[in-house]
Amino acid sequence: MGKTIRIGIIGSGGIAGEHARAYKNIEDVEIVGVADILPGRADQFIERWDLLQAKGFDDHQKLLEMELDGVSICTPNVAHHHTTIDSLLAGKNVMVEKPMSVTLEQAVDMVQISKQTGKILNIGFQPRYDPNMGLIKDLVQRGQLGKVYYVETGGGRRRGMPGGTFIRKDIAGAGAMADIGCYSLDLALNTLGYPKPLTVSAYTSSHFGTNPKYHPEADRFDVEDFGIAIIRFEGDLVLNFKTSWAMHMDTLGATMFLGTDAGMKVLPGSSGPWGGVWDGNVGAISLFHDIQGHHTESIIPLIDHKLSVFEEKIKAFVRALREGGPAPIPGEQILRNQAILDGILRSSQTKKEVEIQIPDIG
Template sequence: MGKIFRIGIIGSGGIAGEHVRAYKRIEDVEIVGVSDILPGRADEFIKRWDLQQAKGFDDHRQMLEMELDGVSICTPNVAHYQTTIDSLRAGKHVMLEKPMSVTLEQAVEMVQVSKQTGKMLNIGFQPRYDPNMSLIKDLVQKGQLGKVYYVETGGGRRRGMPGGTFIRQDIAGAGAMADIGCYSLDLALNTLGYPKPLTVSAYTSNYFGTNPKYHPEAARFDVEDFGVAIVRFENDLVLNFKTSWAMHMDTLGATMFLGTDAGMKVLPGSKGPWGGVWDGNVGAVSIFHDIQGHHTESIIPLIDHKLSVFEEKIKDFVRALREGGPAPIPGEQILRNQAILDGILRSSETKREVEIHIPDIG
């Protein structure tokens, strides 16, 4: 066996276990460090996952003094910024869980430091690794729809509100938009080639999360559980975006791409109270077009696969480590996703349309 890639884990919450599970399936990877701000928690995590070569830390900066090829950042959202900056400046490549950051300003600095240090900043949007997501992008990028002028996307759960750190603005930064909304945005924007957003007009609410009838932690709930926005992009493109953790409805509808030559409808694969969001599954894809003057619907056969999209995400990061980059899902691209989320929250708070300004990263 050749080089062993040494990985550190920052944050030992629930999602960290999924990272470990995926890394342990890759032969040339070894997890050598775990950090968590809660004393003793990193050591408990190491024992639970039988990470015999790993050392536990209460401070991620101490762990970053180790010889590491990369780190997975699995902290609550509010800690993404500082742990990423510290890791990049310590010379480590970064696999960062979504959402990228809490504010646009933080995301901009994270990308700038990545460029300054020459270290990867890779953002964890695992739904991209569903081959059917690639199929959807391929259809659009090859011009099957003509010019796309309108996109509608989002995901809604009948009941699917998390608790704990997800519902506190001081820790999560945002609610449903940051948790599941960023996936829907990535589905649409990655398919379109990540166009530049210009303005956003948005509305958010939290009628369900703050009601004890629907959430056991209602008194602590101070993020949005529903949001909707109209986003304008360059090249005369409009996006209708909506996301909900809870609602009195079975679905917020399909993702739709309207083009001058054809339209495409994409249904999410997940169903039930916690279903209806883009978590890596595609339910059905249809193309609506005209053939010799007849309105025609063509069903696009889905790719049958057994892939774990989460494992594919981690494998792709390790592949980039082996090959020296670039980042599979680079921070400078997801910066536009973060800019939209930032604009949504600003627009909702001011109750008016706001402009989106993304500095030139260089």
């Protein structure tokens, strides 16, 4: 048996349960503490998940006084920044749920403190662990498409608007863009090697969320339920990005990579009113290319697997804790994802193209 990895969880809402489930399925891992700002809620979580060896706190700073190898941050988006900073400064390695933060400035701060403390800052993008996502990246990185010059991606639900903390700008920071859009961005950007974004021209709206015909909390809804953006990158690359929580349409289309030697089309694996987003499922992959002057479509066989991508995300974090890093999905990388989301919101507010400027973090 190896050393027991000691884990703390900050925030005990819905997603924290998935973290608890995954940690409990990994050998030599123990959840020793849970913190939630609401009195008594951490203790309820501990009982619900049979974590009877764990201690409950209503102050995460008390949790951070414990001997911990890592911390899962499962708070509402608005608390990601300060709980991450507090954890890093307390000498703890961090797994923080997506989106990384509410603002670009917060994301930069998180990365800088991670570098200063030498602690892991890992961002929770579980779709990365679908082997077919790796297959897509491998095809592009091995040059099968030639030079990629245009990418189109996004996820669209016909009806799939959450409620509660997800629809309040003061807590979530953004709506569909931060909730499901960041997954679509990561699919494209990770495949391309996370190129540097330069400019964004974007449009967002909230026609469905603010209409009581479509949402029971319309009077509290102040984030976007739809957005589209054109993003320019270094290397003369353009990304057409689109995301929707609700719309009068069945799909926003496939993800497409256009290259000088071939094109690739990727369909999401989920369908239905809440489907069509990149949450870890790939439906089909097709390669469009020419063979001896003939237009050819090749179907790329999908990798059949039974993996829980969420559990694989947690396993990768635990493995990094055992081996001393690096972070499987480092904050330095997702910083560019966050910068694009920040640019989209700025552009949609000003109704013009904006520059993306990411500070040098050393």
